[in-house]
Amino acid sequence: MKIAIMGAMREEIEPILNTLGEYTSEEYAGNVFYRAEYAGHELVIAYSKIGKVFSAMTASVMLERYGAKVLLFSGVAGGISKDLKIGDLIMASKLCQHDVDITAFGHPDGFIPESSVMIGSDDDLRSLASEIAVDMGIDLYEGIIATGDQFVASSERKSWIGKTFHADALEMEGASVACVCHNFGVPFFVLRAISDTADGSADVDFDTFLQSSAQVSAKFILEMVKRLGD
Numbered sequence: 001m002k003i004a005i006m007g008a009m010r011e012e013i014e015p016i017l018n019t020l021g022e023y024t025s026e027e028y029a030g031n032v033f034y035r036a037e038y039a040g041h042e043l044v045i046a047y048s049k050i051g052k053v054f055s056a057m058t059a060s061v062m063l064e065r066y067g068a069k070v071l072l073f074s075g076v077a078g079g080i081s082k083d084l085k086i087g088d089l090i091m092a093s094k095l096c097q098h099d100v101d102i103t104a105f106g107h108p109d110g111f112i113p114e115s116s117v118m119i120g121s122d123d124d125l126r127s128l129a130s131e132i133a134v135d136m137g138i139d140l141y142e143g144i145i146a147t148g149d150q151f152v153a154s155s156e157r158k159s160w161i162g163k164t165f166h167a168d169a170l171e172m173e174g175a176s177v178a179c180v181c182h183n184f185g186v187p188f189f190v191l192r193a194i195s196d197t198a199d200g201s202a203d204v205d206f207d208t209f210l211q212s213s214a215q216v217s218a219k220f221i222l223e224m225v226k227r228l229g230d
């Protein structure tokens with residue numbers, strides 16, 4: 001099967017490319033798309049650059065130009081839930097855009113007309129991930145991920161997002177990728193390892209834990225690729 005693996009930052013896909021070792025690359029629309037074969041699958045791998053716009057564009061290219069039939073996102077996130085410690089893995093049950101605000105017209109936070117506040121990820125991919133987590137003996141959390149074009153480094157903003165959307169983690173790309181995949185009818189999965197807790201120390205923690213947490217997520221994603229059917 002043709003599988004897309006994407007991250008936002010170089011650090012999020014580097015562990016995957018390093019494990020594969022052999023790949024080709026092609027420049028398109030301002031990104032580099034890496035292609036490789038792994039576990040009987042054709043992979044297309046890219047990092048989009050940070051935020052909703054770049055990630056939506058990259059996801060669209062992976063589906064439309066490269067014909068990916070499933071998309072797996074790997075990366076890091078800021079933790080909201082007290083249960084989530086740095087290095088823990090969370091898979092998105094559903095995702096929302098915490099920075100969408102047309103509440104002036106009486107709509108709820110995060111709502112866009114003709115769309116919905118939440119977009120759910122693929123049930124089968126989540127079941128597969130749960131099985132793998134059991135087999136590997138690691139804790140895999142499942143919860144709502146909130147996305148916005150902001151690096152959140154404030155307890156106030158973080159708790160507003162947590163309360164408003166019942167979100168467990170936040171980042172800057174998941175919901176936009178979800179939106180693209182949902183509208184193209186392609187199953188997707190968003191996995192994030194916690195790099196910081198989106199509060200006053202988020203900037204320092206992020207710099208400290210970006211690489212190690214990105215590695216945790218990447219390793220799990222490659223395990224999923226191994227276990228995906230044709």
Ligand code: 3QA
Nearest residue numbers: 008050076077078150151152171172198202
């Ligand atoms: C942050 C990255 C972006 O792609 C979203 C990490 C982890 N902690 C977060 C937080 N708030 C929002 N998102 C996150 N990713 C980009 S800013 C740092 C850039 O440094 C998830 C994420 N608290 C570049 C070097 O100058």
